[in-house]
Amino acid sequence: MENNLPFGKKNYKIMLIGLAVLISGFVIMSLDQEPFGFGFLGLTLGPIVVMAGFIIEIAAILYNPKK
Secondary structure, three states, X not given: OOOOOOOXXXXXXXXXXXXXXXXXXXXXXXXXXXXXXXXXXXXXXXXXXXXXXXXXXXXXXXXXXXO
């Protein structure tokens, strides 16, 4: 029986990791104690972590499990 699904098991694992990184980035941004989120967490660290999550998601989509 041939598997005709577009994504393999490893794709879904990478997607879950990317989703966890995305959620953690938004949580980091929400932890900023400065007014209106203008501190280091809200303006620098959180957005960098969110961008890393999106990059991981793109890599999960582009990863080809077939040899």
